[in-house]
Amino acid sequence: DSGVTQTPKHLITATGQRVTLRCSPRSGDLSVYWYQQSLDQGLQFLIQYYNGEERAKGNILERFSAQQFPDLHSELNLSSLELGDSALYFCASSTPRFRGHDNEQFFGPGTRLTVL
Amino acid sequence: GIQVEQSPPDLILQEGANSTLRCNFSDSVNNLQWFHQNPWGQLINLFYIPSGTKQNGRLSATTVATERYSLLYISSSQTTDSGVYFCAVSPTSGGYQKVTFGIGTKLQVIP
Numbered sequence: 001d002s003g004v005t006q007t008p009k010h011l012i013t014a015t016g017q018r019v020t021l022r023c024s025p026r027s028g029d030l031s032v033y034w035y036q037q038s039l040d041q042g043l044q045f046l047i048q049y050y051n052g053e054e055r056a057k058g059n060i061l062e063r064f065s066a067q068q069f070p071d072l073h074s075e076l077n078l079s080s081l082e083l084g085d086s087a088l089y090f091c092a093s094s095t096p097r098f099r100g101h102d103n104e105q106f107f108g109p110g111t112r113l114t115v116l
Numbered sequence: 117g118i119q120v121e122q123s124p125p126d127l128i129l130q131e132g133a134n135s136t137l138r139c140n141f142s143d144s145v146n147n148l149q150w151f152h153q154n155p156w157g158q159l160i161n162l163f164y165i166p167s168g169t170k171q172n173g174r175l176s177a178t179t180v181a182t183e184r185y186s187l188l189y190i191s192s193s194q195t196t197d198s199g200v201y202f203c204a205v206s207p208t209s210g211g212y213q214k215v216t217f218g219i220g221t222k223l224q225v226i227p
Binding site for chain 1: 147149151157158159161164202204214215216217219220
């Protein structure tokens with residue numbers, strides 16, 4: 001158990017809908033990362049938050065948004081869902097080292113999203 | 117952006133055999149991790165190893181940062197080692213990192 005929790009574990013929804021994925025980082029970790037793992041794209045970095053602020057952005061679609069709350073949990077919002085958004089979504093957390101360089105990342109169990 | 121290449125893409129081993137997985141990266145890095153994704157999809161941390169050598173039981177890893185590669189050694193493989201092994205890196209340049217994963221090495225250990 002990495003100490004990172006994600007809910008829900010599975011989510012089945014229809015095209016055009018909106019869903020929210022939730023992540024709680026390990027105790028003491030200030031950074032939260034979101035990743036998407038699909039069969040054709042592999043593991044893709046989406047976005048990183050550090051202590052409530054967006055720090056780095058990867059291949060995140062405009063239909064997707066995220067935020068990190070004062071208690072450090074994070075939510076990833078996916079809207080206007082398409083079939084191609086079906087994937088495993090991971091959250092990871094870490095403790096910053098220095099000058100913005102991060103330590104080891106620990107991954108949650110993931111949320112498997114199926115869009116029908 | 118930084119390129120990460122893993123080899124081999126697929127590997128089938130007899131239980132008890134040893135193997136070496138390789139990760140090449142195209143730019144200098146300040147963060148390199150090896151993960152094992154088990155058949156249930158869980159990503160398990162193996163090593164945080166931006167440089168040097170580490171060992172944990174039957175597994176060990178070496179990163180030669182100056183030559184931009186890392187190796188993961190699996191000795192006396194077991195069926196529970198099956199799954200996909202990923203290398204993930206963060207480039208030194210650009211301040212805050214965008215972590216890049218390789219496509220992985222899919223390992224199957226047969227009894």
